[in-house]
Structure formats: structure tokens, C-alpha cells
Amino acid sequence: MDRRSFINSSGLLALSLPAAKLLDRVPARIKNYGIQLYMVRDEMEKDAPGTLAKLGKMGYTEIESYGGNKGIFWGMPNTDFKKLAADNGLTLISSHYNDSDMAFEKQVALAAQIGMKYLICPWKGPQKSIDDFKRIADEFNIKGEICKKHGLRYGYHPHDYPYKKIDGQLPIDVLLENTDKDLVYYQMDFYYTVTEGQNPQHYLTKYKDRFTLCHMRDVLKHRLLAGSKDESACDLGQGIINYPHLLNIARKNGMAHFFVEQSRYFHETPLQSAAINARYMKNLRLV
Template structure:
């Protein structure tokens, strides 16, 4: 077994094994406020924002996370109009990923977000880098944007993909970002799919850094590896892969995670909305342990 497969297998084992004091394997989780990242249904939102939000509300979602779409984070509306539309279907926009932007534009977004009661602005992407110093400079920028968010009553966050879990100059970028950002200003959004598929232990990060991972993206990992060189991600709907979500969600909440968003990326025999409905149903089952 090569190193990458070993790490992947280690991540699978960590994600699947029960933890003492948490839910036993096989019990179903329930979240009081399940959320969805709108990138998952981006084509539907682009064609029919109101109809899509109506369907998401009927599925049982209560929270939304947006992103920098072609129509902006408010989907061609002003901030108040979008929040009013979402509220009408039992949904609340609590966070958004943002595109790269200068500080002046970022401050405008922070003000607009604060005005409608949002909680988070999140950087979704730094990209793979050849030097760890790039991530150290990014940490400084996160702290500055965190100050701006604090001024407007918001929090700032960073969403790691796969690359922060790959060694650069002998260090993991995720560790460097955690160490060099001010925990009073910057939180993190774990995408558990990437943590596990890169062979890292999500529980080690949750419990070593309590209160830092305040948000989480949810999708499962296939039980089998895809063929080498495959362009497909090894993602699947919740409950159909190797991650023990009852245990994970309980552990995440114990460590201070507050916001959970479904974001599926791989559709075999379903549409994004069908996947969204299936994941919402999975998250609506019996309650988590206290």
C-alpha cells in the first residue's frame, strides 16, 4: 500500500470508528437547522431562484449558504429582497462564500451582510501553492478581513479543499493557517469529504482546535476508491458511504460547530435537487445525543 492509499484508508477508519461517549454506529442524526450550499443547485438557482428556494424549504432546509455566482451572492437581488424571499419559504441566508475582492468591496459586502443578519463571510479558495509562505501571508489577510467582519458584527471563515491537507515545504497548510490566524477573528469551515479523502482525521482537528471549526460542509465518501486518474470525485449522498455521520455530527457539535451545509458534487442517477431531498431526509432522522 502506497503512502497516499495508507493515508486515505486511515482517514476512512477514523471517520467510521465510533468514539466513546458519542452515538453508536448506525443511529441516524438529526439537525435542528439543516443548511445547504447553493452552489449545489446553482443551475436551478440561475434559472428559477424563487422556485428553487421554495423546493428547498419544502425539503426541510432552514439555512442557506450562498457564493459568488454570476448574479452575485444575492442572486440578482439586493440583500433585503433576497433575504425576504428566502424567509418566505422558511429559509435564512446565514453565510456566503465570496470571490477574491479588494478590501473596499469586501467591506461593502460585510455591511450588506450585516444589514440582513447574516453570520459569516467565507474565503472558499486559495489554491495549491508551491511555498508555505503564501499560506502565512493568506493568514495575515484573513486576520485583516476578520477585523472588518468584527466591525460589522460578523465572523470571517476559511473553507479548506483538498490542497491544505497536502504537505508544502514539509508542513500542512491547514495547520499553518490554524496557527497563524487569530481565533478571535477567524473561524474554519471543515469540508469533511476533503479531510477524509485526503487521509486526515476529522476528529483530531475538531478536538485539537475546539471552537475553530464553526461550520461544516456535508457529503459522504464512497466505500471504494475510484480508478487512478479518474476525474470524478469519490463523493456520494449522506449515509451511502463510509462516514459515520451520527458520530461526526455529535462530535462536531461538542467541539463548537454550529452551522452545517449539505454540498454534494457527484450525481450518478439523480439530479441535484433529488440529491438535496435525499440528504435532507437523512438529516431529519432521530435526534443526536445531547
């Protein structure tokens, strides 16, 4: 199914039902929503304490870090970074890791020491064959064992390439089928799933309790329908992804952590975008 057909046929995208009606149907909410710090990386580089204070005041309660220039703890001891986050009402749930930062098991040990829940592989890149993805699945199982030994969960964040067929198969399907459900978890990026013409609800329900985290941004209708190679992301509630429905389905199927990650900005700064997205999450009603 191409992307245009998916948009026209799927009930997952809010193309016809007004947002106000969606929000009024049921009172269920997501109370603990978070933000991926890559979104505000420049601000964190300049002033991590001040940036975390601003995020806490916006209403975020969880954060996800990443392996940037200063490492997942932003140049601080792991315990100091945890305390800084907690002092601003933020819980460090997870982080994307960087293989070049330090030995993997050492990163796992540091994360487990401060009560983090997940360490997540953010990128493997397109591969030449489906067998390459099977080898990656084997690698994920091994790293999942290491994480489990330390009381941590191992995760993978698919971008667009796992939703592109190789050898007649979708790599995301191969990864899900060849990784141990008790060792490897997945972080759905709703933007990539939708822009690649796939059905998020299919994956959430077929692979119940596998997609336990997510990244959220929205996508502009006119850019998606035009078949642009360079899709335009936008702030939550300004595009066509039906988050009131999808997040409700996700929560019922094991998803527990919801991270905003906007990557493009129009007339606002990353912090202004973070505030817009926090307001959306605060007012969101699930249907």
C-alpha cells in the first residue's frame, strides 16, 4: 500500500473528525509524558541545569537522554545528573547510547546504578540484505541479555529504513520475529511508521508489549500526500496523526513511556516547540 492509499483508507489519521470532538469523548489522559533531550541539545550543551528547569516547568515529568558530545549524563557523574533531573521534577527513564562512548556493559552498569529503565540502540542504518538484519537481531539478543543481567531493558528505535522492503521483506518484521520478546523492546517512532505508509496500530496490537516506548511528532498533510522525499514534521496537533486514538491503543498494548521529539522548527525555537508539545500532551484526551 502506498502512502496516499494509506492516508485515504486508514482510520488512524485525524483527517475528518475535528480535534475538539476527539478531545471531548473520554477523559483518559497520559499523565507522565517526556521529552528526548536531543530535541533541545544546543540548549543542554550551553546550560543543562537551566534547560532541565524549563522542561520541568513546562509539565514534562520524564526525560530520555542520548549519547551526545558529553555522553548520556552530559559530562556529569551519573548520580549527579539523576539528582539534577529529579530536582526539576524529571525522571531519567532511558537513553539512546553511542557505541563509541565507552564499553557497552559499562554504560549498562552506570544506567542501572541510578535506576534507569532502558538503554536504546538509536541507529543501525540501511543494510544490504535481510540476512544483515537477522545478524543485527542476534546482536540485540546478546545486548538484551547483558541489560537483563543488570536489571535494565534493552531497546531499539527504528527510523525509516526498517520499514523499507529488502529481499521482499520488511526489516522491522524480521527484527521483531528474530528478537526475544523478553530481552528486546522497541521504541515506536510514529512519524516514521506513518510516513513510510505502515499502520502503527497493526504493530502495536500484533506485537503486544514489545513497543513499550515511543517518540512523537506530527506530519504535515500536504507534504505527505505530495510524496515528498523530505517529509515535514510539525508540532503535535498540527498535523494528521491521530494521537488521541493511537496513544490509547499503545497504552492498552504495553506502551508506558511517551517522549516528544520534534526535529524541525518553523517560527519557533526548540524550547518554544517543547512548550507547544507539552501543552498538547497536557490537554490530550485518549479515545
